[in-house]
Amino acid sequence: MAATASAGVPATVSEKQEFYQLLKNLINPSCMVRRQAEEIYENIPGLCKTTFLLDAVRNRRAGYEVRQMAAALLRRLLSSGFEEVYPNLPADVQRDVKIELILAVKLETHAMTLSETATPMLKKHTNIIAQAVPHILAMMVDLQDDEDWVNADEMEEDDFDSNAVAAESALDRLACGLGGKVVLPMTKEHIMQMLQSPDWKYRHAGLMALSAIGEGCHQQMESILDETVNSVLLFLQDPHPRVRAAACTTLGQMATDFAPNFQKKFHETVIAALLRTMENQGNQRVQSHAASALIIFIEDCPKSLLVLYVDSMVKNLHSILVIKLQELIRNGTKLALEQLVTTIASVADTIEEKFIPYYDIFMPSLKHIQLNKRKSSSYRA
Numbered sequence: 379m380a381a382t383a384s385a386g387v388p389a390t391v392s393e394k395q396e397f398y399q400l401l402k403n404l405i406n407p408s409c410m411v412r413r414q415a416e417e418i419y420e421n422i423p424g425l426c427k428t429t430f431l432l433d434a435v436r437n438r439r440a441g442y443e444v445r446q447m448a449a450a451l452l453r454r455l456l457s458s459g460f461e462e463v464y465p466n467l468p469a470d471v472q473r474d475v476k477i478e479l480i481l482a483v484k485l486e487t488h489a490m491t492l493s494e495t496a497t498p499m500l501k502k503h504t505n506i507i508a509q510a511v512p513h514i515l516a517m518m519v520d521l522q523d524d525e526d527w528v529n530a531d532e533m534e535e536d537d538f539d540s541n542a543v544a545a546e547s548a549l550d551r552l553a554c555g556l557g558g559k560v561v562l563p564m565t566k567e568h569i570m571q572m573l574q575s576p577d578w579k580y581r582h583a584g585l586m587a588l589s590a591i592g593e594g595c596h597q598q599m600e601s602i603l604d605e606t607v608n609s610v611l612l613f614l615q616d617p618h619p620r621v622r623a624a625a626c627t628t629l630g631q632m633a634t635d636f637a638p639n640f641q642k643k644f645h646e647t648v649i650a651a652l653l654r655t656m657e658n659q660g661n662q663r664v665q666s667h668a669a670s671a672l673i674i675f676i677e678d679c680p681k682s683l684l685v686l687y688v689d690s691m692v693k694n695l696h697s698i699l700v701i702k703l704q705e706l707i708r709n710g711t712k713l714a715l716e717q718l719v720t721t722i723a724s725v726a727d728t729i730e731e732k733f734i735p736y737y738d739i740f741m742p743s744l745k746h747i748q749l750n751k752r753k754s755s756s757y758r759a
Contacts, residue, residue, distance in 0.1 A: 397430040398437075401444045401451075419451075425467060427455060432474050438547070439634055439674070442554045442593060507556065511564045514552070515572065517545030518583035521620070528619050529662045529711070542583065546590045553594025562595045573609065578618035585613060585624040592635035603636065607644055614655050614668075623667040626655060630671030637678035645683050648675060653694045656721075659701060662714045669717035676724040684725070685732050692736045695722055699743050706747070719747065 403415035419427075434440050434448035464472065520541040553561045565587065572584030588606065592599060599606065610632070613625035629648060633640050652675070655668035676684065695718065702715040722740060726733040 394430065394433060398434060398440050398444055401434060401440075401447050404451075405443055405447055424455070425471070428452070428467060428475065429471055431455065432471070436543075436547070438550055438590070438593075439631065442551075507552065507560065508564050510552075511549075511561075512568065514545045514549050515565075515568055515583060515587060517541045518549075518586060519572075519579045520545075521579045521582060527663060529660075530713075542586070546586050549587060549590040550593065553591040556594070558591075558595030558598030561591060562598045565591055573613075578616075578621050581613065581616065581618070581621045582624045585610065585621065585628045589624075589628040589631040592632055596635055600636070603640075603643070607632065607640075607648070611647060611651050614651050619661050619664050622655065622658075622661075622664045626652065626664070626667035626671040630667075630674040633671070633675040633678065638680065641675060641679040641683065645679060645687075649687050649691070653691065656698055656718070657694065662711060665698075665714040666717045669714065669721045673717070673721050673724045676721070676728050679728060681729055681732075684728050688725070688729060688732060688736070691725060692739060695725070696739055696743075699740070703743050703746060715747070719744065 400415055400418060403411050404419065406412055406415070422430075431448045431452040435445055435452060437445070440448070464475065467475065518541075549565075553565075569584045569587050572580045572587070575581055575584070588610070607629075610625050610628050613621055616622050616625065629652065633648075649672070652668045652672045656665050656672070658664055658668075699715075699718055699722070702718055705711050706715055722744075
């Protein structure tokens with residue numbers, strides 16, 4: 379399995395996907411599937427286990443049950459062999475483990491763990507949760523102004539380890555643990571007020587809160603999905619780039635939580651809006667978020683719908699690819715380019731043979747990227 383890659387080597391997307399599938403197999407109803415998964419899991423080195431489990435716990439798109447299994451395995455790994463595992467972890471992974479343990483004490487031990495282990499009791503005493511919600515939302519506003527964020531070429535620690543992200547995870551678990559009948563009435567009014575704020579941090583937090591509750595409030599939000607999506611689309615034109623990025627993230631999360639009806643219902647508006655956002659040069663991080671959202675949307679979009687837009691998508695994606703390739707050569711920036719290439723691959727994977735006429739359009743640029751990567755590797759060597 380790919381998850382047994384050498385210690386210290388960053389995990390690829392395919393390796394993470396394999397590990398997420400392994401986690402799903404560990405909770406599979408079939409005894410045979412579970413037994414095979416357990417054998418594979420036991421043979422994964424401790425460092426790789428820890429790294430992949432940390433990633434799975436934090437990745438909301440991995441699915442609630444998968445994250446729960448990852449959290450349980452991480453606790454078991456650290457509790458049974460802490461002295462053996464922890465000292466041998468790289469400093470950055472030790473830091474991540476510390477953060478997860480701190481969050482477990484600060485958040486999960488209180489309302490979040492209660493929402494998962496004492497759901498019947500809390501549903502009778504909803505005032506406890508009603509009091510907690512404003513505090514969670516307030517944590518999501520704990521964001522820093524950073525002028526360099528727009529064109530940073532790598533994800534920063536704060537993107538994953540901040541109070542805002544911890545609170546977002548807490549709200550997600552709260553919604554999944556208690557359900558939409560309890561959580562949506564408590565959060566909806568707060569979120570609407572945040573979205574109307576003149577302060578970008580509140581608008582950002584409101585969008586991320588909307589993203590966080592979608593999975594747990596799925597059934598209750600179906601009836602207001604039209605107005606919700608139309609509202610989120612407006613924020614793709616927000617004057618602040620962090621808010622535009624949050625709108626992209628929210629659309630991507632909704633494309634997962636409400637698939638495939640989301641794709642069938644909003645394909646025309648969402649695809650066009652995300653493509654326009656990807657064309658917004660000078661905002662690499664926003665472009666990257668838009669591409670990521672489009673990738674997620676395409677994953678569950680029926681082939682019969684996606685082919686309706688293939689001509690315009692190819693034209694837009696190719697023009698952006700040419701510009702991003704020039705930026706790679708000139709500045710070495712690659713964050714948005716990597717997401718763009720994955721978007722092209724997702725389109726090709728979904729429409730299959732319908733992509734053949736467009737093959738020659740993309741291949742020269744893609745070959746150039748590969749050649750540039752090899753040259754960069756040889757220089758470093």
